[in-house]
Amino acid sequence: xxxxxxxxxxxxxxxxxxxxxxxxxxxxxxxxxxxxxxxxxxxxxxxxxxxxxxxxxxxxxxxxxxxxxxxxxxxxxxxxxxxxxxxxxxxxxxxxxxxxxxxxxxxxxxxxxxxxxxxxxxxxxxxxxxxxxxxxxxxxxxxxxxxxxxxxxxxxxxxxxxxxxxxxxxxxxxxxxxxxxxxxxxxxxxxxxxxxxxxxxxxxxxxxxxxxxxxxxxxxxxxxxxxxxxxxxxxxxxxxxxxxxxxxxxxxxxxxxxxxxxxxxxxxxxxxxxxxxxxxxxxxxxxxxxxxxxxxxxxxxxxxxxxxxxxxxxxxxxxxxxxxxxxxxxxxxxxxxxxxxxxxxxxxxxxxxxxxxxxxxxxxxxxxxxxxxxxxxxxxxxxxxxxxxxxxxxxxxxxxxxxxxxxxxxxxxxxxxxxxxxxxxxxxxxxxxxxxxxxxxxxxxxxxxxxxxxxxxxxxxxxxxxxxxxxxxxxxxxxxxx
Amino acid sequence: xxxxxxxxxxxxxxxxxxxxxxxxxxxxxxxxxxxxxxxxxxxxxxxxxxxxxxxxxxxxxxxxxxxxxx
Numbered sequence: 399x400x401x402x403x404x405x406x407x408x409x410x411x412x413x414x415x416x417x418x419x420x421x422x423x424x425x426x427x428x429x430x431x432x433x434x435x436x437x438x439x440x441x442x443x444x445x446x447x448x449x450x451x452x453x454x455x456x457x458x459x460x461x462x463x464x465x466x467x468x469x470x471x472x473x474x475x476x477x478x479x480x481x482x483x484x485x486x487x488x489x490x491x492x493x494x495x496x497x498x499x500x501x502x503x504x505x506x507x508x509x510x511x512x513x514x515x516x517x518x519x520x521x522x523x524x525x526x527x528x529x530x531x532x533x534x535x536x537x538x539x540x541x542x543x544x545x546x547x548x549x550x551x552x553x554x555x556x557x558x559x560x561x562x563x564x565x566x567x568x569x570x571x572x573x574x575x576x577x578x579x580x581x582x583x584x585x586x587x588x589x590x591x592x593x594x595x596x597x598x599x600x601x602x603x604x605x606x607x608x609x610x611x612x613x614x615x616x617x618x619x620x621x622x623x624x625x626x627x628x629x630x631x632x633x634x635x636x637x638x639x640x641x642x643x644x645x646x647x648x649x650x651x652x653x654x655x656x657x658x659x660x661x662x663x664x665x666x667x668x669x670x671x672x673x674x675x676x677x678x679x680x681x682x683x684x685x686x687x688x689x690x691x692x693x694x695x696x697x698x699x700x701x702x703x704x705x706x707x708x709x710x711x712x713x714x715x716x717x718x719x720x721x722x723x724x725x726x727x728x729x730x731x732x733x734x735x736x737x738x739x740x741x742x743x744x745x746x747x748x749x750x751x752x753x754x755x756x757x758x759x760x761x762x763x764x765x766x767x768x769x770x771x772x773x774x775x776x777x778x779x780x781x782x783x784x785x786x787x788x789x790x791x792x793x794x795x796x797x798x799x800x801x802x803x804x805x806x807x808x809x810x811x812x813x814x815x816x817x818x819x820x821x822x823x824x825x826x827x828x829x830x831x832x833x834x835x836x837x838x839x840x841x842x843x844x845x846x847x848x849x850x851x852x853x854x855x856x857x858x859x860x861x862x863x864x865x866x867x868x869x870x871x872x873x874x875x876x877x878x879x880x
Numbered sequence: 881x882x883x884x885x886x887x888x889x890x891x892x893x894x895x896x897x898x899x900x901x902x903x904x905x906x907x908x909x910x911x912x913x914x915x916x917x918x919x920x921x922x923x924x925x926x927x928x929x930x931x932x933x934x935x936x937x938x939x940x941x942x943x944x945x946x947x948x949x950x
Contacts, residue, residue: 747914
């Protein structure tokens, strides 16, 4: 670099010498007034100024070509990090899908997850994510409501085996960053299992940062190859091809009231596979020293058994049959074996000042089942001190009904597709949240080799404009391992 | 004249959005609360939304598959 500068300075000096020689010759041949600047002097000045600009621009471009091979490369992850997440969720309502859109939706769920991120070297990180979710549900207990204890009723939980289940998940991810940290590749593999469902998933992602890491473009894809172990409502099982219908012990031990000629429309699902494919694009941009935003676009294709086998449907054109207070199913929900979803979302975060940050999110969703939805979320982290922050939030959600949604006992037996799952109905939901976090970047508190970096505790209340209501409390603990 | 004015405003906004913030100026941008994704502790909340709502995707959460939910 210094050699190049010296060369340019030398050229300037040489040019000045040549110019001086020329000026001397010119002065001998021309008469130049003393009080006016010589045009030769002006020309010389212009030449020097031009060369000065050239030298300056030369320096700028030269900086782009500085050898960076000896520059410091920060590790992507300095040390092993452990995150422990847990939550307790509860809900209730009056439109249980298991009982055809009328019945208790009472459910509680406890989830625990551990996420371990391990730096393999300066550029690579291995992440292991394992979680268990255990639920108990009065709603799902009514898959088999005739337990002989209380009178079967859609608003009363039974003690059947379907009243509880456990879902377990294991995911391993690997990511690699380029030396300049402008490119990130990642891949993942996951396995999930519960009593009536098994899933294998895999995916990958690529991110590219530009513009001094002010701009990021990303693409990700995933596939889930899942299989149901279909469980049907207990009163339909005798009507499978190998069943004995009304001669089954269920109907001999219990008395059918109403329409005693019970004959449901029931054919077990032949294909119990469900595959889901996702392609996503992402763009993020720093807009200002205190503002950044992002856009996300996801395309999702699902194929296979998209109905839930134990969700009942009652037909308006079929007489009702009962055992005790429980209406026997006329059919199970029938949904198309294909679904295409599109979701586009945007985030805008604004660092208002040292105390307030505004986080916003909006999403528009549409699918080929006729559902469109709008989601808007606002969160306002408020720093009470350098360690404590509170998180008030509000979320609005609206969706239209699926084309195949039928309220309780509105579907007719001549239709091909129908569902009384009120999660596919039209509704508006409002959610309020409040959380608090404790952050200690120096991890003064530690348990053995685990330094506590952050604790999060949040509570959310979610209410639809129907009888459905839910709440969730979540906790997160972030540790660094020495 | 109005068209020109509108064009200039749009152009200014566009150019303004392409401002380059240097690494040493990213103190606010690098604040943990400025992350352009859901906080990790909200993962189960996002999962609950995907179970109970028809919409999915564009938020870093479940998009479909992995469980017997819609």
